[in-house]
Amino acid sequence: xxxxxxxxxxDRVVTSAEDREFxxxxxxAKRSAARADRIxxxxxxxxxxxxxxxxxxELRNGATFMFPAELAxxxxxxxxxxxxxxxxxxxxxxxxxxxxxxxLSLPNLLAGEFGSKGWMAKLSRNGRGxxxxxxxxxxxxxxxxxx
Numbered sequence: 001x002x003x004x005x006x007x008x009x010x011d012r013v014v015t016s017a018e019d020r021e022f023x024x025x026x027x028x029a030k031r032s033a034a035r036a037d038r039i040x041x042x043x044x045x046x047x048x049x050x051x052x053x054x055x056x057x058e059l060r061n062g063a064t065f066m067f068p069a070e071l072a073x074x075x076x077x078x079x080x081x082x083x084x085x086x087x088x089x090x091x092x093x094x095x096x097x098x099x100x101x102x103x104l105s106l107p108n109l110l111a112g113e114f115g116s117k118g119w120m121a122k123l124s125r126n127g128r129g130x131x132x133x134x135x136x137x138x139x140x141x142x143x144x145x146x147x
Contacts, residue, residue: 037060037092040093040107041059041061041065041093041106041107041110042059042060042061042091042092042093043057043058043059043060043088043092043093043094043095043106044058044060044088044092045057045058045088046058046086046088046095047083047086048069048079048080048083048086049066050080052066053068053069053070053079054066054067054068054069055067055068055069055072055086055095057095057106057109060092065109065110067109067114071114071123072102072104072109072114072115073102073104073114073115073116073119074097074101074102074103074115075095075097075100075104078100079097079100082097082099082100085097085098085099092106093107094106095109
């Protein structure tokens, strides 16, 4: 019901100034989400590859990321049976195995973080957790050797 002070919303009266502020915040949030979708990694699809025992994630930008299933906290055990239930979160920012109660953040996976700090420490002790950067090839000399 409208009054000269604003319209009623539940137990309170909402003024047109509040409506305008809400609309500004809403539009700002939509722009922020659209920008994040353009620049942040988002999963388009994900699957378990039985042949290589890897999780394969196709990103919306066309890139593909894969990692050994046993590195992912919670996903390594029973992964073959649970692979049919691998889900992508609605935003595309995460992977979820409901039957394993395992959730992984895509930005963290891309950063080489496959679980909690404790999990990463355990992987490190087992010699599996250190995601090492490959050495850059040494620059070649532009001069040819005279042999």
